[in-house]
Amino acid sequence: MPGDSQTEIRQLLDRLCRLAAAEEWTADLNPSQYAALAYLARANRFSRAPSQVAEYLSSTRGTISQTLKALHRKGYVAETRSQTDRRSISYDATRAGLDALRKAALFEKPLAGYSQRELTDLSDSLKLLLQRALHARGNRPFGICRECIHHRHRKDERYCALLDVRLEESEAGEICYEQAS
Amino acid sequence: MPGDSQTEIRQLLDRLCRLAAAEEWTADLNPSQYAALAYLARANRFSRAPSQVAEYLSSTRGTISQTLKALHRKGYVAETRSQTDRRSISYDATRAGLDALRKAALFEKPLAGYSQRELTDLSDSLKLLLQRALHARGNRPFGICRECIHHRHRKDERYCALLDVRLEESEAGEICYEQAS
DNA sequence: CGATATTAGTAGCGAGTCGCTATTATTGCA
DNA sequence: TGCAATAATAGCGACTCGCTACTAATATCG
Known part of the structure; x- marks a missing residue:
């Protein structure tokens, strides 16, 4: 309708x-x-x-x-x-x-004119919708490295347990094909 | 950035x-x-x-x-x-x-899974963003007939003061090129 | 009234996307 | 070692998109 x-x-x-x-x-x-x-x-x-x-x-x-x-x-x-x-x-x-x-x-x-709060609210709503739509189609989430189950962070070192590599600090905020949560 | x-x-x-x-x-x-x-x-x-x-x-x-x-x-x-x-x-x-x-x-x-509240919240956020983006470019809003300054509604009659025509009840919820607010 | 805009819709061009179906390398696996 | 899977690409036909004309109908105004 x-x-x-x-x-x-x-x-x-x-x-x-x-x-x-x-x-x-x-x-x-x-x-x-x-x-x-x-x-x-x-x-x-x-x-x-x-x-x-x-x-x-x-x-x-x-x-x-x-x-x-x-x-x-x-x-x-x-x-x-x-x-x-x-x-x-x-x-x-x-x-x-x-x-x-x-x-x-x-x-x-x-x-x-948006406040930081309004921006993140909108961003989060869209993120949730996209996430669900992707999931319904069986697509990868393409999330951010830092928010991944394979991400390890101790002291000032970052490490990817899946690909078995050291990560630069700047890479933690990037999009990763392998990201999972 | x-x-x-x-x-x-x-x-x-x-x-x-x-x-x-x-x-x-x-x-x-x-x-x-x-x-x-x-x-x-x-x-x-x-x-x-x-x-x-x-x-x-x-x-x-x-x-x-x-x-x-x-x-x-x-x-x-x-x-x-x-x-x-x-x-x-x-x-x-x-x-x-x-x-x-x-x-x-x-x-x-x-x-x-969304509640009616969540749906209208998302819808309203997007509407506001679109409205501002359209305004910044000088585009028409293409709003809904019912929410127009030319819309008249008394008793069970609807009327458009701009185009000078009677409107069917079902038309009140439709998108109009001339809509203004 | 008639010449001159203005408007609505369309045609056609060139670049490029999109869903296809191959095709060519290269790699992984049994 | 042979055969399937994978990465990238090529090419086809339909189509969008930004253009620039172009036609026909309507407005405007001297």
Whole structure:
């Protein structure tokens, strides 16, 4: 039934995204390219391969492959082939890429009047909804490293018990493909 | 800066939309077609022309023209030429169109556990954000007829003071292009 | 009244997404 | 060692999107 809360929430989300998309075009990026680049800027070094980007964006490897190539042509990402697995590639956002991201800021003005409390409330509501929707579809959560069951933190050292590696302090706040809770 | 509340909220919105989009493909609709159809199902008879759909979706007349033609080919909308202005066309969702919309329901399960209070809270937060974002860009609000300054309601009669027409009871809850508050 | 905007809808271009289905490397496993 | 699984990519057809025209109908105004 059109008009109920579900439909309304869905349409609100959609219109907000379309508005954001309109802004993204002005920054030499199309919405998919923006989304991929924004992910790469927040993802840790174990989570920047095409298939991981595809999964995060609920897209396919084929499409994302093209998107990343386009970003590469524009100089917004750098390609790094893996040493251990010669099939896989990792993409990192370049300085120019981060600049392009900043140009497409949309909700700065509309969110300016919000208190920190209101921001986290909204953020948490959306996070919960997304989490449930992802779970219903059997998708990975793509949570933050620090909030993972494999994350170990003692003294001033961080460590991932799953991948068996030491972690830099700055990596604790990044998105991880393997994150679980 | 990636990682702040703004960026995070934007990425959450984006991922929710992409998830919804993935669901829409399964209902013989692409995301744009779904969005246009969902709008037509909620818009009143003064608001169903291509240019109005385009404005609602932050798109262009050209693109929406194609989208509506595609929906027409699929039998999901009906075309009606205006009697008064022979340039304009109005599109209405057909019964088959409404069925297709229902097939693409996504947030049913994830939102099932929410209380009515939580639903309206989330809905209101998003509405406020959208409203501010639209205002910042100088766009129309596309609000609901009933909540308009031109809406008159006395006894059991509804009336629009702007368009100078009587309104059916069922129209009071529909989206209107002319809505202002 | 008639010339001149303005408006509504559409067509067509080029780039690119998206869901597909292969295809090619490379790696893991029995 | 052979065969399945995996990572990335290529290519197809339908489509969106931002453009720039373009047609037809309606408004405006000297």
